Amino acid sequence: MLEGIIRESISKSAVKALRNDGYLIANIYGKGQENIHCAFKKNDFIRAVKSKTNIIFPVKVGGKEINVVVQEYQKDPITSDLLHVDLMLVQPGVETKFLVPVKTAGSAKGLKNKGVLILSKKRVKVKCSPENLPASYELDVSNLDVGDAILVRDLPELPNVKVIEKESVAIVGVIKAK
Numbered sequence: 163m164l165e166g167i168i169r170e171s172i173s174k175s176a177v178k179a180l181r182n183d184g185y186l187i188a189n190i191y192g193k194g195q196e197n198i199h200c201a202f203k204k205n206d207f208i209r210a211v212k213s214k215t216n217i218i219f220p221v222k223v224g225g226k227e228i229n230v231v232v233q234e235y236q237k238d239p240i241t242s243d244l245l246h247v248d249l250m251l252v253q254p255g256v257e258t259k260f261l262v263p264v265k266t267a268g269s270a271k272g273l274k275n276k277g278v279l280i281l282s283k284k285r286v287k288v289k290c291s292p293e294n295l296p297a298s299y300e301l302d303v304s305n306l307d308v309g310d311a312i313l314v315r316d317l318p319e320l321p322n323v324k325v326i327e328k329e330s331v332a333i334v335g336v337i338k339a340k
Contacts, residue, residue, distance in 0.1 A: 164210040166202040168224045186244055190223065190230055192251025193258070198223060204244060216297055217260060218252050228252075229292075231260060252292045259326065261285035262296055264333055268304030272336035277308040283333045286317065287326045294322040301334055311335030 166188065169176065177187055185201040200223045210219065211232065218229050230249040238245055250258065263285055270279050286299060301312055315329035 163220055163222055163227070164202060164206060165222045166200045169199040169201055172199050181245075186247060188247045188249055190221075190228070190249045190251055192253055193256055195251055195253075200224075207247070208244065217262065217295060218292060221249070254293065255291055257289055257291050259287055259289050260295055262288050263298045265298050265300050266303045266334055267300055268302050270303045270306040270336050272307040272310065275308050276339050277336040278339045279303065279306070279334065279336055281334050283327075283331065286314065286333065288323050289326050290323040294320070296320055296323060303334055303336075306334075306336045308336050308338050 167185075169180070169187075180187060180201050184204055186204040186207050188200050188202055188207075190198040190200060202221075218231050220227055220229050222228075229252040231252055232247060233250040234248040235244060236246040237243065252258075264281065264283060266279070266281065270277065273279060288296075299317055301317075303312070306312070311332040312334050313329065314325060314327045314331045314333060317325060317333070
């Protein structure tokens with residue numbers, strides 16, 4: 163389990179000192195909850211996020227174990243170093259907006275006709291309670307030919323999960339290679 167420390171000070175100098183010690187600055191927030199200013203060892207955080215099987219994962223901060231989801235992160239524009247991460251507290255029964263990853267399965271038949279498979283949206287925004295949250299959307303692309311696309315409205319309907327995207331937005335498609 164990923165363990166972090168609570169930041170005593172949120173000043174620039176304290177943040178700089180933590181970053182120099184190899185920490186990643188983080189904020190944990192939730193509806194009706196007090197914000198938690200914390201920090202995690204950068205390498206431990208990256209390892210934990212890459213190895214997680216679900217969108218929701220547990221962290222231990224200040225002796226308390228809480229379930230969180232990565233909401234947003236900031237990278238250095240030049241070095242692509244992770245600088246800051248916002249984690250959202252997952253509260254059972256509370257409807258929240260989540261970004262669910264999209265995965266493709268199969269090989270599109272348009273690839274044989276000089277087409278290229280383009281994944282336009284890597285994540286789809288949904289609104290649901292954590293109990294109904296899907297791990298990912300699995301899309302079968304084997305029937306896609308050149309010029310075909312899977313749109314948001316073509317996503318499988320899941321009970322108690324509402325997709326908050328325009329229905330006409332393409333998620334994955336096959337375009338003609340130049």
